[in-house]
Amino acid sequence: MMYNKAKNTIIxxxxxxxxxxxxxxxxSVHGDHYEKKEIILIDENNRKITLNLWxxxxxxxxxxxxxxxxxxxxxxxxxxxxxxxxxINSSRMSINPGVPEATKIRxxxxxxxxxxxxxxxxxxxxxxxxxxxxxxTILNVIAVVENIGDTDTVFAKDGREFKKKKxxxxxxxxxxxxxxxxxxx
Numbered sequence: 001m002m003y004n005k006a007k008n009t010i011i012x013x014x015x016x017x018x019x020x021x022x023x024x025x026x027x028s029v030h031g032d033h034y035e036k037k038e039i040i041l042i043d044e045n046n047r048k049i050t051l052n053l054w055x056x057x058x059x060x061x062x063x064x065x066x067x068x069x070x071x072x073x074x075x076x077x078x079x080x081x082x083x084x085x086x087x088i089n090s091s092r093m094s095i096n097p098g099v100p101e102a103t104k105i106r107x108x109x110x111x112x113x114x115x116x117x118x119x120x121x122x123x124x125x126x127x128x129x130x131x132x133x134x135x136x137t138i139l140n141v142i143a144v145v146e147n148i149g150d151t152d153t154v155f156a157k158d159g160r161e162f163k164k165k166k167x168x169x170x171x172x173x174x175x176x177x178x179x180x181x182x183x184x185x
Contacts, residue, residue, distance in 0.1 A: 007078045013085065014070045014101045015041035017063050018048060037061070041069065041085075044105050050084045052077070057087050063095045068102040070094045 005011060019040040026034045037058045039051040051074070053061055063069050072092040074085045087093070096102065149166035156162065 005076055007076055007083075009076045010073050010088070011076060012070075012072050013041070013043075013074050014068065014097075014099075014105060015043045015049075016105055017065055017067045017069055018042040020063070020065060023058060039063070039069075044108050050082075052084055052086050054086070061093065063093075067095050068097065068106055070097045070099065070102065 017039060021038040021040070023035050023037045026036050028034065035055050035058055037053045039053060039061070040048055041051055042048050051069075051071070070093070071085070071087070072094075073088060073090045075088050075091075077084045077086050149168075152164045154162050154164050
């Protein structure tokens, strides 16, 4: 879908609405006030991305959880190394459109939810395979948190400060892996 596309690319998206977060009031560093609503979308491959709605676009949104949303001309953004979507002036949203792609996504999501109890589901990755993945790979893991380390401060080459926390996971193969969570300051 959009995960391999560059920031600022304009794309068309069709996905299921997984979650609708509450509207936030945000004040910019310049003192401007904005409203923001995050809509978590999930595609046919069970990958999630956040759609950020701003100001008047929040009122235009009529979707609810489990609906299928089609967006024409969504813009790919990135914040804290995570891709997201925003709407631009030429963007158009359609909820539960009558197109074959919407039916396909709905059916795939229903089938996936039926089989979620079976841990053999191919959408989950064993920890042993994680170690060979490249950065920015999105995946689902079922594991137990074995240990949560302290928060450390690290600096990027350009001087940005990050907080890093090591989380050790273990799955039913008894392999362990350390996941490093980094957040920008």
